[in-house]
Amino acid sequence: MPVFLLGDDIAFPPAELANRDGVVAVGGDFRPERLLLAYRSGIFPWPVEGMPLLWFSPDPRFVLDLREVHLHRSLRKTLRRSPYRVTADTAFDDVLAGCADTPRPGQTGTWITDELFEGYSRLHRLGYAHSVEAWRGDELVGGLYGVALGRAFFGESMFAHATDASKVAFATLCANLRAWGFHFVDCQVHTEHLERFGARDIPRRAFLRRLLEALEAPTRAGNWELTLDPEAASRAWAERDERS
Numbered sequence: 027m028p029v030f031l032l033g034d035d036i037a038f039p040p041a042e043l044a045n046r047d048g049v050v051a052v053g054g055d056f057r058p059e060r061l062l063l064a065y066r067s068g069i070f071p072w073p074v075e076g077m078p079l080l081w082f083s084p085d086p087r088f089v090l091d092l093r094e095v096h097l098h099r100s101l102r103k104t105l106r107r108s109p110y111r112v113t114a115d116t117a118f119d120d121v122l123a124g125c126a127d128t129p130r131p132g133q134t135g136t137w138i139t140d141e142l143f144e145g146y147s148r149l150h151r152l153g154y155a156h157s158v159e160a161w162r163g164d165e166l167v168g169g170l171y172g173v174a175l176g177r178a179f180f181g182e183s184m185f186a187h188a189t190d191a192s193k194v195a196f197a198t199l200c201a202n203l204r205a206w207g208f209h210f211v212d213c214q215v216h217t218e219h220l221e222r223f224g225a226r227d228i229p230r231r232a233f234l235r236r237l238l239e240a241l242e243a244p245t246r247a248g249n250w251e252l253t254l255d256p257e258a259a260s261r262a263w264a265e266r267d268e269r270s
Contacts, residue, residue, distance in 0.1 A: 032081075036060050041068040041083035041234060048084030055079070056145025058152055065173055065180050066241060068234045070214060073137045085230035088220065090211040092204040096224040097197055097263055104190045105197060105260040110160040110167065112198045114254035118150045119143075121157040121169035125183035138183070146182070149173065153247035158199045158254070160191040168192040170199065172211075176241035179203055180212045194259075196223070201258035209240045
């Protein structure tokens, strides 16, 4: 299967033409217009050190259906204690920096290059990229960022400098996304961490079909600082526990 070389034009080949490793294309840049088209096409960037910029559409795709979110009992207890203050879109660049600087098992360095950082920061200023932050006092101790289009949220990365901080941020995000009518979180590729929340592999063709459906709805663009409900997750799971 050929891999396409991108030029200056904002265009991608069909996601179904990815090779067996999920690579659709190489080259290009992080201009917001290109990033938005990539996500709408079921494609995402993943820089690899020493190689041109790679664009992926893996098969299968790891997806969290927002109707199937599961929280472990210990995380539900943590939410009830409310050890962190959760916000949205108040420290996007700091979250991005936290994701870049946090060591990951089996990885050296970071895929968050300076060019990626600037591209997603611009996307945030345009109202498409969002962060959710977990604070302990005035200290940012965890968070995540991703892109929202239509009723789909494309998760990119998260970090934690305190126990369960990123999990609390993610659970809060999921509860709000579901309340806002979002369909799923695209988790891209398998991780045990997100599998515990209920994410699972689905065929790429099924993901692309669901993506088309999600993109039929208008995008919730703009800053989410004032619309995020920080208690949504703890309240939702308290209600479920009462019913069980």
